Amino acid sequence: MDGGSKCPRGQLLHLDVCVDEQKPRGGVLELLGRLRPQWKPQDIKMKVFTEGITNQLMGCFVGSLQESGAVLVRVYGRMTELYVDREREVEMFQILHTHNCGPQIYCSFRNGICYEFVRGTVLDDTLLTQPAIYRLIATEMGKIHSIKLESDNPVENILWKKMAQFLKLVHNALSNTTAPHSSKLLQEIPSIETLSDEMETLKRHLSQIGSPTVLCHNDLLTKNIIYDNKEGMVRFIDYEYADFNYQAFDIGNHFNEFAGTSDTDYSLYPRPELQRDWLTAYLESYKHSVGLEATVTELEVQKLYVQVCKFSLASNFLWGLWAILQARYSSIDFDFERYAITRFDYYFEKKEEYFGLTLS
Template identity: 30%
Template sequence: SIPSSDRTVDHSLPLPDLKPRIAEVCRDLFNKWRNLDDSDFSLETVSGGITNLLLKVSIREKQDSTAVITVRLFGPNTEYVVNRERELQAIPYLSAAGFGAVLLGVFGNGMVQSFIDARTLTPSDMRSPKLAAQIAKHLRRFHSVQVPGSKEPQLWNDISKFFGRASTLKFDDAEKQKTLESISFTEIDQEIDQLKQLTSRFDAPVVYAHNDLLSGNLMLNDDEEKLYLIDFEYGSYNYRGFDIGNHFCEYAGYECDYGLYPNEDEQYLFFRNYLNPDNPTQVSDSELEALHVETNTFMLVAHLYWALWAVIQAKVSPIDFDYLGYFILRYNEYKRRKAQCFSSAQVYFSK
C-alpha cells in the first residue's frame, strides 16, 4: 500500500517557504527520512502548469548519497475539473505498464513520485517527424493498458459536468461577468447535441485515454532518446479519436496558434505509427482515412471540452491566466472548423 498523509501545502508560497513544509510531508510519509533536518532537503521548480506545480526535491541521505523525487502539488480548486479518485486508481496500472513516474506517496493536496530525468517538450517539438512517430507509438501502447473499473467512455459525462458548472457561474468581477453573459450556453448545448449524434456514428474504439496530451505532459531524455508520458489527472476510458484529436489541437500551444494544427501529411505519419507501430508503412488507405475522419470530428469535441473547462477555471483558479480569453479562442476555432469537419464526416458516412 502507498504511504499517505493528511498534510496539505499551500502551493502559492515562495520556494524558500515551501521547503520546510515539503520536508515535513516527506518525513511524514517516509520512515527513512524521519530524522532528517530541513537543511537536508533542497527544492527546485520543474514546471508550473496552469493547474499544478511540479517540484524536484533532492534529499541528502548521507554524506555521499542524495535521493531525488518529484512532488506534485495540485492547483487549488482543481477538484472542480479533475476526478482525483479516478487518477489515483489508474496510476499504479499505468506505472506498471511503464508510463509516467512511480507513485511513492500521497498527501492532502499532492503526490510524491519518482524523478524523471528528462526535459518537458515544447509544442514545436511535437511536430518533429521523429518525435511525432515516437509519441504515436507510445500512445498506442498507453491505449492498450487495462485499468480496472467501468470501461464506459467518460467524454459526455465529463462535458455534461463541465457544462452544468460553467452555465451556472457568476463572477464578482464585472468585466468577467460581462464576458460570461455574452456566452450563449443554449447554443453550446445544441452544439454538444449535434456532436454527440455525429460522433456516435463512428465505431470509435474505447481505450484508456490520457485526455490531456499537451507538450507539458510529454518529457524526453535527449541522451537516451527516451520519451515519457506523464500526468494522468484527466485520464479515463474514452474514445480513441478524442485523445488523438485533442493531442493535435495542442500543436497550437496555450497561445492557440491553430495555423500549427498538423496538416494531412503530418497526421498520416502519426496515424501510420499509431495503427502499426512495428510496420508503419503497412497501413491501408482505408484505415488511414477512417482514423483521419474520426480524429478530426472528435477534435471539435476537444475544443468544446476545454472551452467549458476554461470558464470554470476562470472562476476557481488563482493562477494568473486569461481563462475567459482561452474560452473564446477555443470556441471560435470550433466554429471556424465545424462546417468543414461535419461535411467531411457526412461524405465519409455516405460512402
C-alpha cells in the same frame, strides 16, 4: 498531524500534511521526512516548475534532479476538486506504472500527491513537428491505448459525462451574479443554451462514427511529455484527466495542443501530411501492442484521420468549458478568458468542415 495512514486507494500511503501554496517548503519537508528519511533537510533542493496552468509542481532532490530518487510534489490547484476525480487519478497512476507507461506514485497528502521524477526534459513546442519526435509520441500513445484492465466489467467512456459535468459547473458559475465575471468573457462566449445544444449535436454526431473506447491520457499538451534524448524515448506525465475515452479524442486533443496554450495559434495545427504520418506510426504501435499484424493500410489511416478531425472538435469544446471554470476559480496567473474564447472560436470555425468529412 498523525504522520501517515494507508487509505483504500490501492493501499497508497496517505500523509496528513497540507502544503501551503505560498510557502511550500515546510510542508514539503514534512513529506520528504517520510518518503526520503535519509535526506538531510539542509541538503534538500527544490525546483519549482512553472509549466503547469492548474497546479504547482516542485522537484525535490539532493545532488542533481536527474539522479535517481528525486521526488515530484504536486499541489492541487484551487477548486480543481470540482471537476477532477482525485481517486481516479491515483488509480490511473497505478495502472500506467504497472504497465511501464508511467512513474511510480509514492503518496497522497491533503492537497496533492508525490510521485517519481521522470528523467528527461519537458518537450519543447518546436519539436512536435520533427518526425523522429512525433513518431515517438505516437508510438507511446499506441502503447497506452492498448492497455486492458483485468476486469470482466465493460469500461465506461467518460467523455459525455465529463462534458455534461463541465457544462453544469459553467452554468452555475456564470449564474452567480455576485461573482466578478469579465464582460469580455460573457460577451464573447456562447450562451449556456447554445453550449447545451452544441454538446448534444456533438454527442449525436460523434457517437456514431465508430471510434473505440481505450485508456486515454486526455490532456497531452507539450508540457505533459518528457523527452529523454539519451534514451531516445518519451514518457507522458500528469494523469488528472486520464480515463477511458474515445481513441480519436486523445489524438485529436494532442493535435489541438500543437497550437500551444499561452499564445494559442491554430496556424500551428498539424498539416494533413504530418497527421497521416503520425497516425501511421500510431496504428503500427497500437496494432503491435494488441497482438495484431502491424501492417497499416491507407484505408485505416484515412478512417482514423477523419475520426480524429471530428473528435478534435469535442476537445476544443471540452477545454473551452474548462477554461471558463479556470477563469472563475483559478488563482494562477494565466489568461483563461482568452483561452476559452480562442477554443470556442476555433470550434465554430472548423465545425462545418469536419462534420462534412466522410469515413468512406
